[in-house]
Structures are given as structure tokens and as C-alpha cells.
Amino acid sequence: MADSTEKNRKKQKRTKTKAVESTFLSKTSKYEKKGRTKMKGKRKGRDNDQRKRRGGGPRLPNVLRQELGLDAKRNSSSESDSEGGEDVRDFYELDEEVAQEESGKNRRFDEVENYQYELPDNFEDEEVPSDEGEDDSDKSEGEDQRDKEDGERHLRMLQDITGIPKEAFDGEKKKREEVLLSQADVRSEIVTIHDLLAPLQGMPGYSSLRKRVLQQEKQPMTLQAPLPKSERDKVQRKVSDKFARKEITKWEGVVKRNREAPTLFFEQDQNLGYSTVGAIASGFEPRTEFEKQMAQLRQDPELVEAYKNDGAKMLELNKVSVKDVIDRQNRLAKMRSLLFRHEMKAKRIKKIKSKTYHKIKKKERQKAASAELEMNPEAAKQQAIKQEQKRAEERLTLKHKNSSKWAKRILKRGLDVQDDATRAAIAEQLQKHEELKRKMNSMNNNESSTDEESSDDDDEEEDESKRALKALNKAKEKTAKVLEEGDEAPKKGLFALPFMERGLKKRQEEAYEEARQALEDYDATLNQLQDEGEEGEEETQQNSSAVKMTGKRTFGPAKKPVAQEYNKRQRLDDFGKDSDSEEEDGEFDEPVPQIIEDKNDKTEGVQLGTALLDEEQVMAQHAIFRNLDDMEKAVGPKTSYEVAIFAGDSFRKVRSDSGHSNKATTSSVIHTSKPSHETKETDQSYETDSDTEMVEGFLTTNLITDQKPDYELPSQAELVRRVFAGDDVAAEFERDKLETLNEENPEPEKPALVPGWGQWTHVQKKKGLPDWMVREHEEKKRKRGEALKKRKDAKFDHVIISETINRKAEKLMATSLPFPFTSKEAYEGNMRMPIGPDFNPASALSALNRPEIIKKPGLIIQPIEYEEVDPDETHDQPKRIIQGAKPKQSSKEKSKKGKLSNKLVPKTLGKKVKST
């Protein structure tokens, strides 16, 4: 059963591609048959060959072979066979296949040195082609001729019948061959779920199963749209930035060290290059006569031979006993067997994994990922970005291609010459390339597979009609509701205005009308649907026509002829396809009912569509209503806001009123307070007076007690001055202080009006000074008070500290922080130490004021060279940079390279020996 369906599908395919040439069917099929038989014969011959070569297994009948699926394999492999001399594996030779780890397939296994003897790769290949070639030449010559003759005869006949030149048919022949190939491909294709489902048709639960399968298939395999250019560029930049950063960061250590070193010395390289006597000796070349003689003596073959012989004597000491050798061999064999067993075990496990577990796992993962992608647009985007990044990275590195400079060079030199690591790297590249290619191919396959999707099912019909019913009912209810509710009109705010009301009414009426119509429509469609349910499935077509009658938009009739046409064409195709295999001829009319069903579905879809449309309309109306409602609702807060404005205004008024009153009160307070202040002042003055009195008393007492004889009798004026000098000193000082304060922070002028201003009547006179004047004055006073509080001498009664700015001294200070410094603290901390010779001992002085760079005149500063720097190193010592010196690393590398080349030479030699 499955076989037949598969054939059917194949047939369909071919009919699609070959519909035009259906007229020449019979002939071509014949020709094909012949070709096939020929091929069979060929295969037989080769089979024999193989049997000869390998000893072979039992000869099985063709049918059995086909049953085993061997035939298909043969078929597919036959082409490749003829092209390259590849081995064709027989059924019985399956276990002799090269182990995966040995073949190095997929690089899944660790690289193990092969202990067993192995033939060189080309060992078998050398013989086989010659053998086969002879065979081929023997047998195929005659056949080819026959083929040619046949083809020509056929062509001639075609030309006779159609009158078209034979070149056209020549091309066709090729095409046919291609078709053959594709057929072979198809035959080997995997069985689809549809093929499996087909026999279940008519069984209980079939429809639901089918539906599920279809649903699964329906989920479109969408390709991610390419990211916009800006995004792509961004990704590109990101990747390239990463690489650039990696490249640059390695310099960090060197740069940091140089930056932080207090001083850089640049010095000439004093190194002569030779460090040891041996180094000098190795570079020695005989120049003078004597030297040459000596060299000749040293390189005398006899002498060398003698030396070697001497060495051979020493080799005797290295003799190993037979027992030891045997032991070693045994041990090695044991190890090898152990290894082999282990490998076998690993292989088995791997095989199991790869067949089932791995596949399932992979599929699951993919499914989950795709589901997540579909669910989450963010994730999808991220995935896209990630992929883009990967791509960009790969493009940047070009690791998957052998086009990089490095790879080219290595390939040019030959892979065999390289060491293991490089070879591995190259292999990795190739593998990556392969992977990417495979990916690309698989992507293409997927696309093609998703293209083929069969049409809908008839069993869905029922459910869908039910759903439509439900939807319609719902819509009806909703419209009814709206009709009932729609009468309410807003009665306040903006919508209460007469013209707005009128407009609203108009719109409402329209909406009402529409809604009613919609309701009617719903009724009609509902009736129809119900009728449908009663009449059953077979009359769906009629229903569709009834739908047409309602006058709504329908697409049914336009579709029908197309479908019929399609039917016709398909039938023709079927003819074309069937012609090559007569057994399948009987089944050509099968797909027709399917298509009819399709059509039905479509009409139904249309029907549903109308319903949905209607619903949409209703929803739109709803939206209108909703909008209105919203507006109505919005009116509420708006009005309230207005009210709030009014309220706010009034409130503000109230507040301002209150403010006025407050101010009035405050001003009155001020007025009242003023005289009191004055009294206070007077009080203070009294106090000070009393103070001074006390001071006077003190002074006088002092003077009385101080009656020591002076060495000079002061003059009368002096005496008087002295007597009264202490007069009121503190008060005087206070006055002075006040004066200076006033000088530096002048007291604000008292607000005053021009006499007569605002005094037209007594009413105005009462008001006094305007508010703003008073306010300003108070503000100024407050500011002055603050300024005075901030003064350094604010706390001291007996001290006046001038706060005038010293303009002349400003030039001795920095206006802003000098360049590298970012904080004042750091700068001043750095400046605290004097660095001059007057303040520091001479031994420490040089370190204090050594310049940043020291170099001899004429020395050329070379560009910075890369060096490994210890990040934890302290940099407080002056760094000496020696110009012209080669960095240590490069010399190391050199030596490494030399060693490598030395290693490589014998290997290549060995290979050469082998090949010869």
C-alpha cells in the first residue's frame, strides 16, 4: 500500500515536470527500460568482479535484494561508481568497513597512533581502476554502440513523426536521464507521514490524527528576515571591535609600565651579539690558509669515519637482550589489544547514541528552540543577531576557507611537511567549511520540502461551521446590547453643547442604522448556518451558492474554474507519469475528489470570512461607541478639571487675599517692631557705655597701681594722650569693625519714597511703603547677614579679618587644576613637598627632579616593541629602554622554528621512501 502511494507521488512529480512531452511517452519509456536493463547487466558484471575480488557472499535473488533495500542503494551508488573508483560495499562486507576512528571520520575520536601495520592509502586504488577499466572497456564498447544506434534510430523516428529537428530531442533525452536520476533519488527518499496515514483512511480517529498532522505541517517554516543594514553593520563593528581590542590589549602592560615609570632612559645597545665562546666558534669560517688547512683536516672523511667507529663501540654498550625485546613486544601488544577493545566499546556506544538518542535529543532541542523563537520575538531577534555575529566572525576570520594567507602558504608548502598541530588546524578549517556547506544544503532541502503541502481536509468543516455559528451569535448579542445601550447621551461638559449634541445624535443614528443592518445580516447567516447543519455535509456546495445570494462578498465562483483547470492538468500529468510504469496506471483518478474537497473548504473559508468581516464591522461600530463612551467619560474629569481651575482660582484668590492680609499684618508688625528695635539699639549703647565705664575703672586702677618711675618724663600732651588712650577702646574697635564690615558688605539702603509720592489722599498715606520695596530690602538684609556670618571673623569680637581679594597675589596661584590632576586634594598633596636643593639632601635630590625622559643627543628613539610584562610589577624604578636590542622573544621563536624544521626533515624523507 505504502509503495503504491509513493509511486503515485512520484508520478505526480514527473507529470508536473514533463507534462508537455506526454505525447512521446511510450517511446521514451521503452528507451528507458532498455537503459535500465543495460545498467542491470553492467551491475551484474561488476558484481561478479567484486565477488571475485572479495570472495563475496551468497547470491541472492533480485526480489530479495530489493526487499532488503540493497537494490536502491546500488542504484544510487551506480553513478558514483562509474565516476570515481570508489568501493561498493556488499551486504556481507558491512562489518569489514573501516572503523570510524581509523578513518578519522568526523574527528570524533582522539588521535591514536596506529600500531598495526597499515597499507598506504593508495595501495588498493592503484590496482582497482586498471582492473575495472579493462572490464569496462571490454563490456561497454559493444553496449555503447548499441545504445548509440538505438538512440539514433529513435531520434530519426521522432523526427519523422513531428518534423522537428533531432537536436531538440537530443536535449530532451538528457532531461529524461535527469528525470531518471531524480526518480532514483525519490525512490530512496524517506517515507513521509502522509504515506503512513493513507491506509488509515476511514478508520475511527483518522480525521483527528490527520488534522493534527496537518496543523503541524501548516506551521510555516519561516526564515528570519535579514537584519536591517544598520544592525548588520553594528554586529560587524562589534565583532571587529572585539578582534581589534584583543590585538591592542596585549600592549597594555608595556604601555602601563612606560607610563608609570618616573623616568625613561633611552640607551644605545651595547650588546655585541656574542655571549659565549661557543657562539663565536659556531660562526667561525676559515679564511686564512692555515685555518683552511685545519678545517680540511677536521672534515677529513677518514677522520670522521674513525670518530664514528669509535661511536659504534660505544653503541655496543646499548645492547638489549632478546628477552627484553620480547617483553616489550608483549607489553605493546597487550596495550594495543586493550586500546582496540576500548575503541570498539566506544564505537558501539557512539553508534547507539548517534542512531537514536542523539537524534531525538537534537530534534527536541531544535523544536524547543524554534518554539521559543516563535513565542518570543526578542529571542528571535537575539538569535538573529547571534547568527549574524557568528557569520560576521566567520567572514572576518575566514576560518572555514583555505583562502587566508596562512592557509595558502601552508597549502603551498604542502600539508605533509607541516607538523601535527598545523595539519589539525587545517583539517578543522575544512571541517568547518564542510559543516557550513552541509548546513546550506539542508536549508535548501527544507525549503523545498515545506513547499509541498497538501490541502485542507473535509472533516474540519463541521467544527468550523460550529465556530462560525458561535461567532455570529456572539456578534448578534453584542450588537443588540449596543443598540440598547447606545441611547444614553452625555448631559454635561463639552458634549452638552447644542451643536455637539446634534452631531452626536447624527452619528449615533448612523451607527444605530448600521448596527441594525448588521443584526439582520447576522440573523440571515445564522439561519443559513443552521440549515447547513441540518442538511449535512454533502450539500455544502449549495450552501456556498446560498451565501453568494446574500450579496456579500464571496470568492467561491471565481475559484471553481481554476480548480477544475487544475484538475484537468493534473489528470494530464498523471497520464504522463503513468506511462512509464503500467502498474500504477489505475490509480490516476485518486487525487480528484481531494481537490473538490479543497474547493469546498475554500468556499467555506470565504463564508467564514464574511462572517468575520461582519463581526469586524460590528466591532468597529463598537469602537465608535466605545470612543463615544470614552469621550463621555473623559468629559467628566475635564469638567471637574475646569471646576478645579475655578476652584484653584478662587483658592488662589483666597490665598492671595490671605497673603495680602498676611503681608499687611507683617508690614504692620514691622512698623510696630521698628521703634522697639531702636529702643534696643539705644539699650545696647547704654550697655556699651556702662562697659566702657567699667573699662575706665579698670584702666584707672591700672594707672594708679602703675606708679613706677619712668626713665623719661613724658610731656604733658603725651601724658594726656596716654591717660585717655584707653578711652572707650572696645567701643571704638566695635565701630571700626562695623565700618569695615559695611565697607566690604555694604548695608542696604533703607527703602524710601520721594516725599509726597502716593500722598494724594490720607488713604494712600496709610499704606506706607510698597511691598516690593520692603521685600527687596529684607532680602538684601538677609543676604548681608548671611555674608557676615560666613566671614572668618564672625566669631571673634576683637578681630577684624579683611576679606578683600588680593588681586596682585592671584597670579601666584593656579586658576584651575593643572592638566593631569583631577582633584584639588591630589594636586595640593603633590605640591606640598619642596623639590629644590635647599630643602632636600643631595642624594635624594636627583630622584625628585629627574626629567621624564633621558636620552643622549643623537639617539634615535625606536618604536615601541612588544614585551611580556608582569602586571604586578611596581614601576617606581626608572625604566631603561635599550635601543637597537632585539627583543628576547623573537630569538626564542627562532630557535623553536629551527628545532621544528629539524624534526620535520626525517619525516618527509621517510614518506618519500615509502612512496617510492
Place this chain on the structure above:
Amino acid sequence: MGEKEESNEPQSLNPASNQEEGILDKLEKKAKKYLRGNKTNLKNLRDKKLKGQLEVREKIYGNTAKVAARAEEWLKPSEEGLLEPENPLERTYRIQQSSILPEVDVLSVSKAFDMKLPDLGPYTIRYLSNGRYMLLGGQKGHLAMIDVLKMDCIKEFQVKERVRDVVFLQNDQLFAVAQKKFTYVYNRHGTEIHCLKDNQHPLKLEYLEKHFLLVGTNNFSQLHYQDISTGQVVANYRTGLGPTSVMSSNPYNSIISLGHSGGKLTMWKPTSGKPLITMLCHHGPITAVAYHPSGNLVATAGMDKKVKIWDLRKFESIHSIPGHAQTLDFSQKGLLALANGSRIQVWRDKGDQDFGLYMTHSIPKGYQVGTVKFRPYEDVLGLGHSMGFSSILIPGSGEPNFDSWVANPYETSKQRSKKEVRALLDKLPPESIMLDPGSIGMVRERQRKEKLTKREIEQQMVEAVVEVKSNVEIKNKTKGRNKPSKRAKRKQEEVFNAKKPFLEKQRETKEGPPQKKRRVLLEVAEDLPKSLQRFAKKKPM
């Protein structure tokens, strides 16, 4: 340059470990002194490069301080001696000169002597900063310069005029004398070099060594600054507080203090016409002022029979000594000498600014001490009095170790001349005299109405842009106005708007305010007749 430090590099010390530790502790203490403040806190620095550099710098400073501390041991070998009581009941001020003299060495004994000059007194005295030379100025015109080290009278002459004050200039080569009408400058041979007529009727003189400034007060209550290297009058301010002969300079910051009859002490610098600080110190005229060498303490004596010691950091009197004093002086080691009549007292800081009477001395009754001066680098106090001059020994008054780079009592003429040249080269401008000379080179605090520099404006702009960028909220718009390009454009606009005011400011700083208007006015003025041109500005456009 630094021969002596190099020659005095510490040798390896290898005594017992305990001793070594003690030495190390001492060294550390000393090193702390030479670090000149705490290490800067670099933890808050964000700039890694700067941080690294400063760390290195800080290390170098630490090493320098250590080296200096080690050098100190060899450069400052001697410590000052003091009179120390043997038991708690013994008082140092009871010890008389007569009991000290037999105890001290011969050289020191020779330092205590009297000179009877009864005719031309009373005398004022001055020592040179290195303590080698002394000037004697008799009120009645007697001037004498004495080499106190060699006890040699270098020059003695009569000016036949009232001499109010004498002062050494840069070295022993020149000295200034405040005579009756003018200030005169003589050299060591008594030749009159200059007659400074700018400062008439001088009362008191003071010399600021590092600034080459001769400061004098005069009878017109003026303060007069004159540069003696160029002869320019740097400043001449009216104090407005009456003539005074009480003047002293702060050794730390070269600020001049004047004591006034109103009990006020005023502090002046040459670049400001108003006193920097005015202190009400006494309820009566101030008779004498003296500064502690650290510059933090000032002693004032007033007619209110008090001698007060003030802390200038707190502006409060930390100690008050009852009694009159006609003259005051602080020694290099912080001893305060005060003289009243024929009695002399020396006070000493016993620690934590707790002053106690250290020594007393009295000269024969009837002698009136005019000036007391400690001799630098010696334990000697010189007294100029009405009957001549006497010097007494005050142990622990002078600095025992002199620094030849600062003052060398034994300097040769060559060294002297070299030093003079060096001093001239290192001369500080008068602007550098300020209350806190440590602020020189530091970042000045910004005044209110100052223009911002270009860099600051830029910085502000960057900050503003960053803020806008972080805070910008672009609404979602419809119909093609929500494209990324449009959104970006809108964002850019916002940023530009934020930048705009700063750019304008920058332009202003670059070009200055527009001057178009003024030019127009000038043009108008040109049209007018010359007599009317000056009114052109007032005319409205």
C-alpha cells in the same frame, strides 16, 4: 651644592638590635617631619595613570624624607642646653648670671659683657641674621658696628642727629639708620650710601630679607615699604591709627605688625592699603610686639600692664603675663624676653604653649632697657639700655646648629657675596607676602563674578550633554515619524539644544562682548564739534 649632605651620608650601623630599633623609631619620627604633611589619599582618584604616577611620586617623597631624616642626625649634632632644676623646689629663675658664668666654658663667658656708654644713650641694638655682627645705635647719634664673634669694633661713628632705629640690610655690608628726618643707608665702613628721603621722620625700621624690603613707620603714621635692591617705593600706606614705633615682622610670612595707641595690633602686607588683620589686644597703647619664629605666636605688651601671648591661628590670647614691658623679643628656640625698666624676664614654653618664667635678670637700678634682642645661634641676650649695652647668657635660647645655606656665622667674604647673589636671584616679589604663603601655587578659590575658562565651559557642556542624553525621552510617534533616523535626529536636536548656551558662552569668552554700539557712538562723536563730543555718549541713539 650638596657636598655636606653627601659627605655626611650615614655609615652602616650595626650595634645591638634594640638600639637599632630605637634608632629606626627616631628616624621614622624625623622622616615624618620631612614628609611635610600627610600622604595624599589617592584612593578616590579615578584616573589610573595619574594614580600610578602619583604613587610613584609619593614613594620618592618617602625616600627623600628618610634620607633627610638620616642626614639630620649628622647635620644637627648638638642640642640646645637648658637650665634644668635638680629638684622640684628649685626654680630656674632664681639662678643668677653670676652663678652661671663660672660653670660655662671660656668662650661663652666672653659672650657675657657690658659696655658702658653713658653719654649718647639710650641705645637700640640689632644683630645680623647670622648672629655675627651687632649694630648699636645711640639715641644721640652714636652708631657702631661690632663683630661679636671676634669682639671687634668694625666701625664707630657719630651722625650728630637723633637716631631712632638701626637695622642690618641683607648682610653686614649695609645697614639702615632711622635718623631724625630721613632713613640713611651706610656701609660697614660708615660711608653713607643712600639717603632715603621718601620716608621722612622715620620711627622704626624692619627689614624683610627674602623680599629685599625695608619697612619703616614714620611720624605721619605711615607704613613705608621700599625695595632696597631697586630703590623703588613699593607701598606707602596711611595706617590712620596714629604714629607708632611698635613694629615687628612675622618670620613665617613676612607680614608686618604694628602696635597702636588704641590697643590695636594691625597686620600689613605691601599689596593692600588696609590691614589684613586688626586685633584689639590691650585696653591701652601697645608698647611692644614680638613674633615667635614659627609665626604662629605673637607677644604683645600694653600699657594696661599686661603682656599677652596670642595664638594667631585661633586669635586668642593663650597666656597673659602681668606687668609692663617696654620691649619684647622671641629667641630662635621660642624663649620670650621682656624688659621693664631695669628688670628683665625670660619666659619659656614648657610644652603645650604653657609659658613659665624661665630666667630673670636685673641690671643696675636706674638703667632703662630700651631693646632686648636674642643673638641668633648663640645663647646670648643683648640689652640696649640707657647706659650702654650689656649681654647676658640665657641657656637654650639660640639654635645650636646653623645651616650654612641659611645663615653662616663663620662665612667668608666669598661665601657672603655668593649668598648675596643667590638671594638676589631668589628674591620674592612683594605680592608673595600673604597670610598663608602655603597657598602659593595652589588652586585659587573662585570668586563669584569671574569668567569661566574655556575648558571649564567645555566640561560643563559635556556634563549637560551627558545629562540630557541619559534623561531624554522621545515619544512614540506614528506614520513614519517614528523611524530610527527620525528618532536619532530628534535626540541629536535635544543634545544640540543643551549645548547651545555653552557654545554661546564660549564664543563670548573668545571674542568678548560685542563692541558694535560703542563704535557707532564714536562715529557720532566724530561728526560733532569737538566741544560737544564728550556729550555724545549720553545722547540716545
